[in-house]
Amino acid sequence: MHDLLLSHLSKHISLSDEEAAKLTTYFEPKVFKKKAYLCRVGEIFREATFVDQGCFVTYSFDKNGKTHVAQVASEGWWAGDIYSFLTQKPSDYFVESFENSTVLQISKAGLETLYLEIPKMERYFRIIIQNAYISMRERMMAAMSKPAMQRYMEFLEAYPGIDQRVPQYVVASYLGIRPEFLSRIRKKLARR
């Protein structure tokens, strides 16, 4: 159950067998059926959530009812709303499972204890949060400058195969373009 998490951790830190065994007791496995919510707008995102199997989409609606996708997370990613988790303020997002999914969860208090118990986890999450920071900045900049085709190709690179697992409107919204425009981009790429 914890294999994928441990292999993800091992990319950044090396834990002893004892530390790994202790660590797993901090993470609670949980199952989410397709279309279940990890979190709804206005709720606090209370558990940091590592995706072991399945796929989650983080999104909001604007005042015109248009969907805005902020994140897609499949196996090996941390899903949900980091901002709400870190600040324990209500989330601006829905976090919904788009497949039957299993996850590993840890509360903020649990994580604070884990940092004291296994200080190497400071390094792991320092790197994870750095990456989240980098990715948020790149999304802001990409939305302003890069052509949609390039953004789509970078999306495919970051999330291999995911475009077959979530509906086209999710991918389009993530890229900040209309679904019809994404269709055209896909056709262009297929012809290459």
Next chain:
Amino acid sequence: MHDLLLSHLSKHISLSDEEAAKLTTYFEPKVFKKKAYLCRVGEIFREATFVDQGCFVTYSFDKNGKTHVAQVASEGWWAGDIYSFLTQKPSDYFVESFENSTVLQISKAGLETLYLEIPKMERYFRIIIQNAYISMRERMMAAMSKPAMQRYMEFLEAYPGIDQRVPQYVVASYLGIRPEFLSRIRKKLARR
């Protein structure tokens, strides 16, 4: 010279005297005259920079030549472009000293060694980067929703006294409003 940095560190971690002494050898003091650049657009922001004295403004110009202020950093803040530092990609910003300033700098390679030498620094920078993440998200959300008056009051709370030290157009740009509008807000607040 390193007192302010050490007191800032002590908010988040406690270092032994030996660790503190070792740490200071990693940070190089440097002086920047008013109007000097820590970094220009297209350059890599190579040194994480802690402000010991003075004040720096991080900004860019859009294609119409309009200034956009991304950050104001005075004593006790980390100045500059975290994104460029973390990725070692060229910066989209100018980072300019708005007063005669002294800073403490550490390179990316130096910081990686420091993490191994004093692992407690992982915790410190995990928290610093978390805060940067939170603040970037709040700026994005504030730009979309909060009234300018509230944003200005939050700015004054976050940076006490700074509005007397940088020109009004810097503060206005940071808040994403026109300088004339900021003038009106200031007058309103003064009348309260």
